[in-house]
Every structure is written in structure tokens, then in C-alpha cells.
Amino acid sequence: MSTHQPPMPQAPGAPDRQAAPGGSYPGYTSPIPVVRTHLGHALASEWTKIRSVRSTIWTLSVFVFLVVGIGLLVGALVSAHASESSLSGTNPLSFGFFGVLVGTMCVITLGVLTTASEYGTGMIRTTMTACPSRGRVLAAKAIVFFAVAFVVSLVSVGFVAMVQSSMLSGSGVESPSGADWFKATVGVSLYIALLGLLALLVGSMIRHSAGGITIMIGLVLAPLVLALFMATESLHSVRDFLFEYSFPSQLSVFYDNTLSGSGPQGWDPLWIMLGLTAAAGVGAYALLRNRDV
Known part of the structure; x- marks a missing residue:
């Protein structure tokens, strides 16, 4: 008597089963x-995270x-109490330095x-499971954060620069050139965004x-x-070196109002910050690859 039985019919809607490649057992x-995931998926994930957490809203606000x-407070005080002779030849954009310096802490x-x-919440395990490429995760975080920090900084310092220039017009201050405007807005925003990116890498x-916050401050x-x-x-x-290369002194270079008479000039602070950030990026990537999450 034959014991062979016909195969059971497959239920409607059931997934197809076939032999797995290279094997004889049933596959699925x-x-x-x-x-296939790519950097765009990681960017979308990091953008969702950074815009949905409270810390982003509070710190940027x-x-x-x-x-x-x-x-604006500094601009109003200078406009109300300073004489035209004391403001003669002064760049009105330089008074935005004080607010920017305090704001960098945020x-x-x-x-x-x-x-x-x-790492504190354990969310990093989920992130690395969804995207095992650790370099891609770090790059996505860096790109999204840099873009957010740059845009918010540019809008803020640009608004302050326009209002201060309008406040102090006719008070004896000099009219800023196009180069002065570019450095006091785009240059400052790039510097702040790189400083924040350096903090991100230190946190990593x-x-x-x-x-991480204590070290950066x-x-x-x-x-x-x-x-x-x-x-x-x-x-x-040693004192002169610390004055010239301290972060507040380098930030003031963008306003043509350095804390010391020597040291970095022009766009030098931006290249210095770029070098520091690149070195920190190499270290953060090396540690991220070699340590457990």
C-alpha cells in the first residue's frame, strides 16, 4: 500500500514558501x-528625533x-546714553556680540x-539596531544638528544686526560694509553651529x-x-595666548572687535574651529566603532 499523500492545498492569502537559496529546507x-537603507533614512530619523523632543524647543527658544x-537691550542702551563722539567710527553690528556669547551656552x-x-535613556540601542552603520548614524546627527543650529543662529543674529543698525543710524556710527554684514551674520552663525557640533561630538x-556640558563650558x-x-x-x-585663542575672543573677531590686539584675524577663527571639530569627529567615530552601545 502506498503511503504517499498529496500536498495540502495552501490557504488563500498565505505567504508563498520556497526553498531558501543554497539550502533544501523550506524558506520564507x-x-x-x-x-536597502541609506543616509537619507538616517537623516529623516534624526530630524524626527531632534524636532520632537522638548530639549530642542527649550534650548533654542x-x-x-x-x-x-x-x-536689542545693548543697542537701546548705547543709543540712549552714548554720545556721537564716542560712537564715531564704531561698527554698529559689534554690539550683537554680548547676546551671542551668552546664547552659545544653549x-x-x-x-x-x-x-x-x-545613552542615558537607552535609545541608542534602538537607533543602532535600526541602523547598524554607526558612522552613518553619527553623520546624520551631525548634519541635522548643524543645519538646525545654523538656521536658527542666522535668523537670530540677522534680526539683531538689522535692528541695531537701524537704532544706531545717525548716532555717529559708521555704515557697515557688505563684508561686515556677511561676517556678523553668516560667519557668526557658522562659528556657533560648529561650536555646537563640537559639543555634539564631545557628548558622543x-x-x-x-x-559633556561641563567639559564644553x-x-x-x-x-x-x-x-x-x-x-x-x-x-x-601664556596669558596672551589664552586671550587670543579663547572662544569669546575668536567670536569677537567676526565683529571686528577683538579682545586682544593680536591673534586670529578675519576668517581665521572659523578655520580653527573647523579643525577642532574635524579632530573631534575622528575621535568620536573611532570610539563609536570600538565601544559597545
Whole structure:
């Protein structure tokens, strides 16, 4: 008697089963199309994350408030109390420096939180599971953050520059040239965005929000504070170096109002910041590849 039985009919709607490539056991073909992921998917994911968390809204709101509020306050005080003789030859855009300097603390904070907060919540495991290419994840975070920081900075400092220039017109100040406008808006925004990107990379290396923010604030403020207390002649060269290459001093170069008479000039601070950020990027990528998440 034959024991062979005909195959059971397949139920309607059931997935097709076929032999797996290179094997004789039954395989499975998913009805869902498999799409090869690329950088665009990682960018979309990071954009969704950065615009949907509260820290982004709060830090950028405070940044705009400080840059615009302090900038307009300084412009109003100078316009009301300074004489035409004291303002003669002064670039009116330079008064935006004070608000930008305070506001950079917000960009630094957001930069660190963009990477370090995922390690604190454990979200980084989900991110790396969805996108195993760690370099792609880091690149997507950097691109999205840089774009957001640059646009918000450009709108804020551009608005302050226009209002301050209008406030101080006719007060003896000089009329800014096109190059002055470009440096005080685009140049400053690029510098702030790179500074925030440096904070993002430090956060990726430290993997701790409070530690990363503390390190970045120390890097920004400590050199200038230390230089103020170096009054002895033997430390004169060290003091000058700290003054010239401190972050506040380099930021003031974009307003043609340096804290020291020497040091970086023109667009030099931007290239210095670009070099620091590139070095931090190499270190962050190396650590991300070699450490567990």
C-alpha cells in the first residue's frame, strides 16, 4: 500500500514558501519589500528625533531670547546714553556680540544632549539596531544638528544686526560694509553651529550629558578666566595666548572687535574651529566603532 499523500492545498492569502537559496529546507519570502537603507533614512530619523523632543524647543527658544533680548537691550542702551563722539567710527553690528556669547551656552547644551541623552535613556540601542552603520548614524546627527543650529543662529543674529543698525543710524556710527554684514551674520552663525557640533561630538565621546556640558563650558570659558588672573610677567606669553585663542575672543573677531590686539584675524577663527571639530569627529567615530552601545 502506498503511503504517499498529496500536498495540502495552501490557504488563500498565505505567504508563498520556497526553498531558501543554497539550502533544501523550506524558506520564507516576506510580502513586505526589503529596502536597502541609506543616509537619507538616517537623516529623516534624526530630524524626527531632534524636532520632537522638548530639549530642542527649550534650548533654542532660550537661545533666541538671549541673543535677541540682550542684543536689542545693548543697542537701546548705547543709543540712549552714548554720545556721537564716542560712537564715531564704531561698527554698529559689534554690539550683537554680548547676546551671542551668552546664547552659545544653549547651543552647546543642545549639542551635547543630541548624542549623550540617547545613552542615558537607552535609545541608542534602538537607533543602532535600526541602523547598524554607526558612522552613518553619527553623520546624520551631525548634519541635522548643524543645519538646525545654523538656521536658527542666522535668523537670530540677522534680526539683531538689522535692528541695531537701524537704532544706531545717525548716532555717529559708521555704515557697515557688505563684508561686515556677511561676517556678523553668516560667519557668526557658522562659528556657533560648529561650536555646537563640537559639543555634539564631545557628548558622543563622553556619553554623559552633565559631563559633556561641563567639559564644553569649561573649554569655552576657562581659558579667558585663567588669563584674567595671570598678572605676573613670567606668564605674559601664556596669558596672551589664552586671550587670543579663547572662544569669546575668536567670536569677537567676526565683529571686528577683538579682545586682544593680536591673534586670529578675519576668517581665521572659523578655520580653527573647523579643525577642532574635524579632530573631534575622528575621535568620536573611532570610539563609536570600538565601544559597545
